[in-house]
Amino acid sequence: MTQADFLKAPFPAPTELPPEEFSGPKRFFNRELSWLAFNWRVLEEAENPRVPLLERLRFVSISATNLDEFYTVRVAGLRELALEGHNNPADDGLTPSEQLELINADARKLMERQQTVWNALRVEMEAAAIVIESRDSLKKTDREHLDEMFLSNVFPVLSPLAIDPAHPFPFIPNTGFALALQMQRSSDKRELQALLPIPHQIDRFVALPVEDEVQRFLPLEELLVLYIGDLFPGYKVTGHCAFRVLRDSDLEVEDEAEDLVREFEVALKRRRRGEVIRLKLSTNAPKGLRKMIIDELHVEESEVIEIEGVIGIADLKELVLDNRRDLLWPSYTPRVPERVTDHDGDMFAAIRQKDMLLHHPYETFDMVIRFLQQAAADPDVLAIKQTLYRTSTESPIVEALCEAAEAGKSVTALVELKARFDEAANIRQARRLERAGAHVIYGFINWKTHAKISTVVRREGGKLVTYTHYGTGNYHPITARIYTDLSFFTCDAALGRDATKVFNYVGGYAEPEGLENLAISPHSLKKRLIELMEVEGDNAEAGKPAEIWAKLNSIIEPEIIDALYRASQRGVKINLVIRGICGIRPGIKGLSENIRVKSIVGRFLEHSRIVCYGNGHHLPSRRARVFMSSADWMDRNLNRRVETLVECRNDTVKAQIVSQIMAANLADEAQSWVMAPDGTFTREMPKEGETFFNCHRFFMENPSLSGRGSAGAADVPELTHTED
Incomplete structure (x- = not known):
């Protein structure tokens, strides 16, 4: 199925559910059982004959590691609740027992x-x-x-x-x-x-x-x-x-x-015991x-x-x-963006030319490392601020920050101590940064800081310019080889001011005011998402095209799900690519008949968080409102973490996200599982001689369509929807 075929395909016939359940617990799927369903999909890749033999063995191992972590954290929590006699039901109506x-x-x-x-x-x-x-x-x-x-x-x-x-x-x-x-x-x-x-x-x-x-x-x-x-x-x-x-x-x-x-x-010592x-x-x-x-x-x-x-x-x-x-999988070498090579590796010159979006792992994460290494060595750089949620043991990013601090630059590192199973490693990195002279902050006791932000302040022509990096994934060079994520580089002054306000908030507890192009949780991010869903509902009722595309790891937050249900009921067409936990029930007549859900499990782990609103036009569209985020649509991310939602307004970047990355994910057949109204997932296997579209292979084989950070305005591909 091509992208155009997918966009033209009708939504499946809806399933019946008693209307009285539209506001009851049966409108949600259970979080834990949904996670187990995802791990079943991981294990079933081990039985996929199109996957190389030892990669299939790796999928078996991953499914086991996943299950271990699930038990030591999620099941352990439920077990404690049950033993203490807490029987308050979850949103889906099930008690801990x-x-x-x-x-x-x-x-x-x-x-x-x-x-x-x-x-x-x-x-x-x-x-x-x-x-x-x-x-x-x-x-x-x-x-x-x-x-x-x-x-x-x-x-x-x-x-x-x-x-x-x-x-x-x-x-x-x-x-x-x-x-x-x-x-x-x-x-x-x-x-x-x-x-x-x-x-x-x-x-x-x-x-x-x-x-x-x-x-x-x-x-x-x-x-x-x-x-x-x-x-x-x-x-x-x-x-x-x-x-x-x-x-x-x-x-x-x-x-x-x-x-x-x-x-x-x-x-950490208590955890061990x-x-x-x-x-x-x-x-x-x-x-x-x-x-x-x-x-x-x-x-x-x-x-x-x-x-x-x-x-x-x-x-x-x-x-x-x-x-x-x-x-094993055929070896693959991520590409260096053309715009960076055009500027002889100078990241600041490449970003000054135009906002730049990189699509990892198809484009190398080394550019993020180079951005910080160049900042550390540049005498015109005065200050660097960096969030660290998870990173590698021998981290080149931490090394660059230490080098910058030792060179006398002002370095602020926000190290999240509550990154589960990386707490000990993060403590070591924090100690190392402090010894180098960096100012290390730890954020909030009750909230994790999960946002992915770097800022570099550079003196240029008698004024200060802030270069900012927003990401959807961790600053982790190893996982960046197998996780699909987005890196957005800009020297837009408003985006730089927004990032600085976030750092000031986490370090000084003063809630940021006047954010210009950014929404953050736990304050404004969820509200912004829901407001834009309501706008799409207004468009539908006014007879305009009304569509939402979103790509996430998980969706379970009840207010968000109810907002999507309302949008569906008002006529908004909603396509969701949800890799893991999914609490939404698609295809229910009168509730969610305009919602489709699919999950992609393949060579790379889908990790980027993206949402696109049609804004009165059919997707993909130049006029869409396009966002990238560090947050999944879960209670913890939207209500108990510091996260970012960045609107991408540059036409080139928007086209890369909506008409290349999102459209290819929605058109994928080879790695896609489609969710039924009862929560089950099915995958169609190709018949003999038949070839299914594989979005991972597509991005590996098409350098001009893989989140092309070097593209100029003339390079934006023509959008495929003829009505826009």
């Missing part, structure tokens, strides 16, 4: 499917000369190799522990993996229970010597069972099992913390060992999941082998 029951049932099916998919992939891997051995299949030469490897690389880091009154059960950290052993002493037949915690520092799959060009691996737990005699001399194993724990990983921080950094350091909320255990574990583990970890039977297969399936990512390029 009801949600837990549905989540656990669906998650168990998902974990069973992960094992099924892994077993199928393992067969394909063997055909592709990648073999997972068992301890029973090892040859003499393998044992000789393992003898040396075990003694030199594994034995020194193991801590085998007997379990008896003198040796209490040890602490097993979150995602900790261990072997439980039932043994008998050869001399007197004395029984012993023991534990062998497995450090994260050891690879889960041990490489064996290559044989006839076949790469072979042995699971670590198989290796350990082989060498139990070295760990417990004089004992023989009479039974064993493996287990893995997940703990409550949500953080609690005191509202009146005097030192936010110190409070987070303490909270959170309650066990899920225990995965080998199926057919000896009864004595099973009881000991459950009793010592204080888990209920309902929180125990017996696994026949690989425990800790997230570790399969180790088998995504870099040396098997034939089984």
Whole structure:
């Protein structure tokens, strides 16, 4: 289906729902179950024959990692509410206890499917000369190799522990993996229970010597069972099992913390010791060992999941082998924008020429790094301000900020300590910036600062010019290789003033007044979105074209969903590309019959947040109002975080977003799942000889259509809608 075909396609016939439910909880889908549905879509990519074999294995691993995080945060929170007797229903009407029951049932099916998919992939891997051995299949030469490897690389880091009154059960950290052993002493037949915690520092799959060009691996737990005699001399194993724990990983921080950094350091230690909320255990574990583990970890039977297969399936990512390029996605090198090369790499000159939009990962994130590195080295730059929510461990952005501070420039870094699972890394980065002389601020105790903003103040011709970068994604060079995001560079004075007001707000708590081209949460962003939805409704009732296109990770905020329902009821045509959580019910007669929802799951993780309003014209249109944002349409983003919504008014930038990026996402077939009124997602697979449009491939193969930061006004492609 081409873009034009998609735009002309009629909305599907609506489904009936009793009108009395239009204002009741059934108008929403449950957040947690919707997230699980997304993770099912991730796992199903592992079964997609159009995806290279080892990339399919990566999808299995990702689905497992996702599920672990979901349990340690979302399920842990629901569990605590249920245990404390809180039964207030969510927006969809389900209580915490009801949600837990549905989540656990669906998650168990998902974990069973992960094992099924892994077993199928393992067969394909063997055909592709990648073999997972068992301890029973090892040859003499393998044992000789393992003898040396075990003694030199594994034995020194193991801590085998007997379990008896003198040796209490040890602490097993979150995602900790261990072997439980039932043994008998050869001399007197004395029984012993023991534990062998497995450090994260050891690879889960041990490489064996290559044989006839076949790469072979042995699971670590198989290796350990082989060498139990070295760990417990004089004992023989009479039974064993493996287990893995997940703990409550949500953080609690005191509202009146005097030192936010110190409070987070303490909270991180508490997280490590959170309650066990899920225990995965080998199926057919000896009864004595099973009881000991459950009793010592204080888990209920309902929180125990017996696994026949690989425990800790997230570790399969180790088998995504870099040396098997034939089984991975074809390599791809992001492009350097033409306008930057035209100016010999000078980012300031390129931005001065015209506002510049980059579409990552198709255009390299290195331009964002270069922007800050150039600022650090430029003697005419006086000040740099930067938000840091997540970034890489060895961050070139932090390095540039430190260099700038050490050179005497005024550097302000807003480091968000509450970025989940990156808290410790962000504390380290903050300490490093402070040592370099940067002014580090941490924002609000109760609100996360999730906005993505950089400003550089430069002296030019006797006046100060502010160069500003607004992004939809984190300042993280590694994730920028696989996340689709937008980077907007400008030296527009109004946008620079708006960014400065946001920094002043987070650092000084004074709510910004008079924002010229920016809306921020938790104050004006949601209001702006809803006001523009109402305008589209007015256009529809006046007989004008009325359309909304939006692309987000998640939509669950009830006021936003109700505003979309009202717009649909007034005749606005709404197309949503929602990768993950979706609480809206599309295609309900009288409620949402003008709303379509699709999800794209593919090679790159769709992460950019975009919304386009027709403004009285059919989309795509030069007259549309086009916005990019750091915020998903969720309660946390709109009501409890500092986020940005930037209107793009430059014609070139608008055309890139609405008639290239959004239109290609809406036209995608190859990676798209379409949402039904009952919340299920379906994907059409191409018939033999049929080719589906793939938006990721399209952007990789079409440099002139990929968020072309170097485009001039004459390069704006002709819009395809003939009525505008």
